[in-house]
Amino acid sequence: MVEPFLIAVPDDRLPAIRAKVAAFDWTMVPDAGGWQSGVGLADLKRLVDYWLTRYDWRAQERRLNMLPQFTAKVRGQRLHFIHARGDGSRAPLLLLHGWPGSFLEFEALIAPLVADGHDVVIPSLPGYAFSGRPNAPIGPRQTAELMHDLMVELFGTTRYLVQGGDWGAAIGGWIAHQHPEAVAGLHLNMVLLQAEDAVPKKPEELAWAEQRAETAKTETGYSLEQGTRPQTLGVAMSDSPVGIAAWILEKFGVWADLPRDAEGRPDLWQTFDEDLLLTNIMLYLVEGSFVTSTWMYRGRVLEGSGKFPAGTRIRVP
Template structure:
């Protein structure tokens, strides 16, 4: 296990500022607000702050306060944070980040979680400082196998899992693969989302709820379809232009907000730029697209987006549960022991927005499983 320190070359910082300075700005299209995508004025202002106000070196130093390592597993270098609790008998907890995110997603929750847990935060292969998959066919199962081996090498034979977004696929699969080791699965949300296969068995009220869900799901850019078809094509632009990368992340973070408030009233601006900067400096905008072009689709004869699969091997809990319909469907495929109502949160990446509430909920779930 090789200790790792983030140390972006100064030449890369200078190159970023030069590229931002030379941006060829697109004119604003007709429309109001974000109706046509990221507004030109918003993007210009944010890029200028990234160029002249944002301090990567200070943010880099804060991230380096977390002990980091590189471990070779299955031929790939896996980057991870390992923050031990002062309590020697603390339960280990592995955190699985989402897309388009990174270990930065948990930067505000790790210090709080480490008071109760031994915290392990891997960077998904192809994200951040983890090596990218070298072949096609790399999926969630490969990530889960690597994470299981990592926990074994760290000496943890009993641990919990937590994740949201992409992490909501990884966390339950770890329990499925290692039911003798994983004591519980906690996700941000996603248990019990209905599919077309569930529609025939719905009541009239549930069908109305399904129709509303379809309206919500159809909004925004379908990144699953876009990256399933042409990740290389779009990756060229994100790899070459920091403003293109910034706009793409802004588009998705805005769509992932469940609030009408400005994005930076919900997600801290510097924290958002930490994540964008990490993608830029590690050149992973394209390599992180594998979950969409082959990892989260169904079988070959059903190439469509699918929700995480349930498991009943260990208890499951969720930060934001959902309706009675979702609870019914969640209990069909999971052993739900934690389904709170009223937890605060206006964004898909709740750990970035509500770190204290997120940590409190994780603690509450695992308190009954020790």
Template sequence: MIWRTATVITPFRIDIPQADLDDLNDRLARTRWPNEVADAGWDYGFPLARLKELADRWHTGYDWRKHEAALNELAHFTTEIDGQNVHFVHVRSPKPDALALILTHGWPGSFLEFLDVVEPLARDFHLVIPSLPGYGFSGPTHERGWDADRIARAWAELMRRLGYERYGAQGGDFGSGISTALGAAAPDRVVGVHVNYLPTRPDPDAGIDLSPEDEARLDGVRRLMANRPPYQALQSATPQTIGYALTDSPVGQLAWIAERFAQWTDPRSPVDDERMLTDVSLYWLTATAASSARLHREMVRATVPCPVPVGVAVFAHDITRSVRPLAERLYDIRHWSEFSRGGHFAAMEVPELFAEDVRDFFLGLPVR
């Protein structure tokens, strides 16, 4: 592979132009609301009253500058890899010989997912937290082909530039597939992969006797496969089309993301509205709705074997829950945890459980 750019790493500071914030506030003030049938609840989509509540808070009670200042307390950088700008946060552990971890988010998340686990994980690990190509401060992609394998190769190059010879990878949602792809792309450098989302599809040819609990999990997968979520169908088929609406309407972008947070989190550990609005603001202010949606189209691929040790954390309220006997047919499972709390955004919902499990897996691997 030939990288088409120099290996320059540049410090980066978040500084959204005031004109962009003024434009956001103006658009929110002029929102054109649809009607809603009586007693609709969630039957037709995101409830109008709840969305108006969130939009009003975004318009009148949310302070981007406060969150921007807090985010700038972290060390941000950008670099260009394979023709694409890549933004990342780099946090060094006080332990000079600590193992490095690269943490990868998914959609509709961002590097913000890991804010609450930076401090506990940095006690034992150097942390590299990139924004996916097409997301946030990495900016939009400009060509086809940014799938899991290409992103994994970019991550391997990023870690090489930072001087990490051996490191671990962690991810959820798209970050799960990218992390296992990284293990496959750089098995001599990746000591292990930890994921908090690992879909396991029904396999009638597996010849495995499954427990009633595992069969129930597979029934959930079958229902999901038979009733493909509308957002997924749109972003997989026509990401450009939905991108027009989301890039032009902040309330449209808010509803598109807030619905996922509402449906994918454990009701016992909801993500704070301020954190969610910061995530939505990141998509809006960087105009990356369309480019982030394209990843759903690019990510259609078969499972690639991951030859390095894998750790799995299963959270009770995730979209699907992994079935261990099926996962073990594909991966070298060394660590498996089941949690009674938490959902799809585990690092934000239950950061203490998430950080402890990540630490246990990587510190429990053989001497590197």
């Protein structure tokens, strides 16, 4: 059953988070080389200073509550989602975020897509933000079934469009693979899935595979940790808002294709403002969802959903 939803973080939660932010001991974190060794401490300190002196969660909460939000139980899993209604002249559109993102990624797209005639559905993935915590790690293939069932709940047999990035790309890929009759079109901004027997042959495919392997040497440590030891990481992070902020901010700095200076340091502030970054981080804190957000990595390992079965492919355009 679909029910309206408003964000209402308990009053005692916000000062508890703020107190931990204020108590963080910066002397315990000497600089190991700035962005060359992880998150740049100067940028992190700038964000934390804004957090303590100017950031207003309640103002952000009021703004977010202007969005049409709902929850639904799907296969026993509580899902939070935005459903903005168009005039029905175009296919419904499912927008899927990844880690360390949230439904905020698509906020600016809602109005133009609705004006174009689409119903726009933006879920929080299981274990993220205001979606319920799964009982155990859940991977992209199982999540794909939840998302497909949600769209069936909302639109019946009407075919729909899917856009996904990061985990959203894996989930969207599995939806199209498993339910091609329901998906009218698939758009991905990350390549995560291929068949088990797929082998790069063309020069451009070989070059892409080589580049991907090279990137994996320096940019996938977090993924290995979250895919193999999420419990340990969760214990370390669950009581440290600044630790969670650092873990997330680093990925925004490295992954967002930002301009860089002569020493390779990303310019976060040319693209992002503090309110946007902190609101995304707070969505991992106010419901204590950082730990369960990492379970998708473990879930992929457990369900073996990193590749499609041999001899199969996505046939949805």
